[in-house]
Amino acid sequence: MNIMIKGMTFSYSSVSVLNDICLNISGPQMVSILGPNGVGKSTLIHCINKILTPTGGAVLLDDKDVNEYSLKEMAKKIGYVPYASSDTFPLTVVDTVLLGRHPHANWKTSDEDLQIVYDTLKKLDIEDLAVRYFNELSAGQHQKVMLARGLVQKPNVLLLDEPTANLDVKHQLSISRLLKKLSHEDDLLVIMISHDLNIAAKYSDAVILMHDGRIYDVGSPEKVITAENIEKVYGVKSSIIMNEGRPHVILEDPESMRCTPVKKESICVMENSVCENL
Numbered sequence: 001m002n003i004m005i006k007g008m009t010f011s012y013s014s015v016s017v018l019n020d021i022c023l024n025i026s027g028p029q030m031v032s033i034l035g036p037n038g039v040g041k042s043t044l045i046h047c048i049n050k051i052l053t054p055t056g057g058a059v060l061l062d063d064k065d066v067n068e069y070s071l072k073e074m075a076k077k078i079g080y081v082p083y084a085s086s087d088t089f090p091l092t093v094v095d096t097v098l099l100g101r102h103p104h105a106n107w108k109t110s111d112e113d114l115q116i117v118y119d120t121l122k123k124l125d126i127e128d129l130a131v132r133y134f135n136e137l138s139a140g141q142h143q144k145v146m147l148a149r150g151l152v153q154k155p156n157v158l159l160l161d162e163p164t165a166n167l168d169v170k171h172q173l174s175i176s177r178l179l180k181k182l183s184h185e186d187d188l189l190v191i192m193i194s195h196d197l198n199i200a201a202k203y204s205d206a207v208i209l210m211h212d213g214r215i216y217d218v219g220s221p222e223k224v225i226t227a228e229n230i231e232k233v234y235g236v237k238s239s240i241i242m243n244e245g246r247p248h249v250i251l252e253d254p255e256s257m258r259c260t261p262v263k264k265e266s267i268c269v270m271e272n273s274v275c276e277n278l
C-alpha cells in the first residue's frame with residue numbers, strides 16, 4: 001500500500017493549517033507523526049482518510065486519488081482509531097468492535113465476523129470486557145476497544161491518533177509492540193500520532209516531524225529524533241542517549257531546579273487507626 005501526498009494544503013475557513021505537504025509513504029511499516037500541539041497532525045490524518053477535504057493538492061492511495069474511492073472502498077483500505085470516541089450510546093464492547101466489520105459484512109453478522117472480534121479482543125487482552133457496556137469503561141479501556149474496532153476492519157492502512165495516550169506503562173509498551181508486529185506480519189501500514197518521543201523512537205520504522213503546518217523532517221528515528229530537531233520544533237532542550245540502537249530522549253528543564261522543594265514529610269500513609277480518629 002502506498003500513500004502519496006502531493007503539495008497538499010488545508011485551511012479551516014480562512015485559517016491555514018497545513019502547507020505544501022509532500023509525502024510518499026509505503027507499507028508495511030510503522031510510522032509515527034510527531035509535533036507540538038496544534039501543528040496539524042490530526043488534520044493531516046483526517047485529510048488522508050477523507051474526513052476532511054484538502055483545500056489544495058492531492059492524496060493518492062495506490063496511485064488513485066482518494067476522491068475516486070467510495071466510502072466502503074476507503075473503509076476496506078483505511079482503518080482509523082480516533083483519540084477518544086464520542087460514542088455514548090450503550091453498546092456492549094462486542095457490538096462496538098463488530099461495527100468495524102461493517103465494510104466487509106452484509107446485513108447479517110457471520111460466525112467469521114464474531115470469531116475475528118473475539119480473536120482481536122484476546123490479542124489486546126480485553127476479552128474480559130466483551131459484555132461490558134462501552135460507555136461505562138475507563139479511558140484506557142476505551143482506547144483498547146477502539147483499537148480493536150480498527151483492527152477487525154482488516155485495513156491495509158491503520159491511522160491512529162495517540163493510541164497509547166491513556167494507557168498505563170505496561171500497556172503503552174504492549175500496544176506499541178503489537179502495532180509494530182502487526183505492521184510487519186500482517187502487511188499493515190501503521191501511521192500513528194504520538195506525543196511520546198521515546199515510544200516513537202523505540203518502535204517506529206520511520207518518523208514524520210511537523211513544525212508550523214509543514215513537514216520539518218522525515219526518516220529513521222535516529223535521523224529525526226535529535227536534540228537539535230527537538231529544540232527547534234518544541235523549544236525544549238534535551239540530551240539523547242542511544243538505547244538498543246534507538247534514540248532515547250531525556251528532556252531538560254533548568255527552570256525545575258528553581259522550584260522550592262517541599263518538606264519530605266508533607267505526605268505519608270496514615271495508619272488506619274489514626275484515620276478513624278480524625
Ligand SMILES: Nc1ncnc2c1ncn2[C@@H]1O[C@H](COP(=O)(O)OP(=O)(O)OP(=O)(O)O)[C@@H](O)[C@H]1O
Pocket residue numbers: 012015017035036037038039040041042043044
Ligand atoms: N474544526 C476546526 N475548526 C477550526 N480550527 C480547527 C478545527 N480543528 C482544528 N483546528 C485548528 O487547526 C490546528 C491544527 O489542529 P490539529 O488538531 O490538527 O492539531 P494537532 O497537531 O493534532 O494538535 P494536538 O497535538 O493538540 O492534538 C489548530 O490550530 C486547531 O486549533
